[in-house]
Amino acid sequence: MLMDIFSNPELPFYRFGDIMVLAKIDNSVWGDFIVQRFADTGKQITIDQGRQIAELVDNHSYYVQQLAQQVWFRTDPVCTDQTISASMTDLTNQLSLLFQGIVSSLSSRQLNFLRAVVNGEPRLSSKETISAYDLGTSANVVRIKEMLTAREIIDVNGSDVQILDPVFKHWLVTDYFSGY
Secondary structure, eight states: OHHHHHHOTTSTTTTOSOOOOOOOOOHHHHHHHHHHHHHHTTOBOOHHHHHHHHHHTTTOHHHHHHHHHHHHHHOSSBOOHHHHHHHHHHHHHHHHHHHHHHHHTSOHHHHHHHHHHHTTOSOTTSHHHHHHTTOOOHHHHHHHHHHHHHTTSEEEETTEEEESOHHHHHHIIIIISTTO
16 A cells, blocks of 8 residues: 555555565564563563564564563563463464454455465465465456455465465464364
8 A cells, every 4th residue: 555655656656765675673673673672671571572472573673572562461470481482372363353344345366365375385376276275367366465465364475475474374374274
């Protein structure tokens, strides 16, 4: 949506400024930041645990802060791995109604496509993948990618397909597709 605002000649902010793509903040930076913020309030967390928080949510800045806050609330005064795990579960549960709404709006083939993505299928348009996940045809795979991209559920970069929301991906793996 933001790209469209600044790159669509029909919109008022067309070429309003330079477009900069920011890389994700690295785990080590997040780890140091989280350790320091905990220390500032008299709580303790290891650098590895701080990095684990960032890794669990794929260094997504918003979710790193949300998860770190949930962990901080539960830490008294020393963080444990169980605290991080419980916080991730709670964060996922808080968003589960939103995620259920997303999946209820998708067709079975679109859901099968997402299952193939979370299972790490390298060639989503191959005969084997199409057959194994009941995706229809290779043309249908193209349409599914286009629709899921337009809805900002996935991002496609060449042959690499990623689910944009790391907590949604986690929910798909741990809750929605866990019985497959």
